[in-house]
Amino acid sequence: MSDVCIIGAGIHPFGRTDGVSGLDQGVFAVRQALAEAGLEWRDVQFAYGGSDAAGNPDTMVERLGLTGVQFINVRNGCAAGGSALFSAQMAIKSGEFDIGLAVGFDKHPRGAFNALPAEYNLPDWYGEAGFMITTQFFAAKITRYMHLHGISRKTLGLVAEKAFRNAVHAPHAWRRAPVPLDEILDGTMVSDPYSKYMFCSPGEGGVALLLASEKKARELGITPIRLKAATMRTRPPHSFEVFAPMVDVGGGVATATRLASAAAFEMAGIGPADIAVAQLQDTEAGAEIMHMAENGFCADGEQERWLAEGLTEIAGRLPVNTDGGCLACGEPIGASGLRQVYENVVQLRGAGGGRQVPGTPKTAYSHVYGAPGVSAVTILER
């Protein structure tokens, strides 16, 4: 079967842009992607759009043009972007369409997300008592992981330090100033063992990816980036997830991430050792550590050595989060997963400037994870 190709990628800078709505940040990204591909909005046959808190994506037709285009909204928590991309590539794979759009944007208020129990099928008391907090889960998950696999707190600090250092070279990143390791480790504590520098913040941003069939990409004369796999999975039994009042005894090992990752590698017909650059969900520093193992890139516990030896640096064996990831870009839920794919497109094109992975990478991997136990993975090839 022929591949689905990415023929254009656009991004509105992440962070805080006062006076510009989330939707308009999405529109900005779409126009950039169209310009890159040399296409007009009327050429787009269908769109899938994801937003969690910034309104209905299909309303952007008012800005882009009332062409009657098929536009489907996706609301799938942290996997919204990944789900939009998965759906868009299916529409092309099916032969129904040959040019389409996956777009995601968001704009969250300052501070932690305030999720409500009823949205997650939980009793009200769980929120009233102060348990409805994502940071508690992430911190408890890494505390257990550090205990079992000998990961030090310094290693968490090294992840954050790398993120801010990489972001210096990423124009779309939010926090683009390096932060020294001791400042990260000694920063205000949020949820132990994490200081404020080790958590990402909800933010704003927009990303658009134009997809086409291989045949159409050739017709347009565009050197495509091939989407070899896009998967999305929900949680398996015995997993430990965000907003969990309980875990099964012996649980906490199986995750939605492991399922989505294994399915993506099978679909692409390659393994973790074949990946040249990876964007892994790093809503907090420990997530990057745990997701290195959950996605099959190393064994549990090996991260301590990997970080100490710089193996996930830009010039390392497997560069991870080359644009600073969520830690430096923030997390606008609807856009965040697509930002990872955008960064991979930049890397595969060799257009990363100061953050470019050397040796012209040929394969790139992206992974998101979120409440209430969802994960989405993509594998790109050029």
Next chain:
Amino acid sequence: MRPIAEGLFTEESPPRLIGARHRPSGRIVFPCPPGADYEPHPLGRRGRLWSYTIQRYRPKSPPYTGPEAFKPWVVAYVELPGEVIVEARLDGVDFAALKIGMEVEFAPVPLDPDAADSVLIPGFLPAGEAA
């Protein structure tokens, strides 16, 4: 003081946390979900700390209904042997003394320690210190 929700603690003294047994599979869960497939199941009082963190900032309201005044607290996951790992507060321990594997005992804690009529939420104390 009353529990924050009905059906959360047994009425004996000292109380136990009420989980549920999934009738078809025998799996123990917490809290007790609605529906005929689950029967309430009082959980064991003693367990071991499975993981934890310290909540260092006041959660947003809604949904949090605790007092405006805020002091950091321990969020614990406690393994009740042979049953289930439950999430609850852990009181009565210095943060520096927290250790995965330490023995703890069920003891509901007040949501507002400074209020005489505070509701009680699921909590544990180091074993031997529960009233």
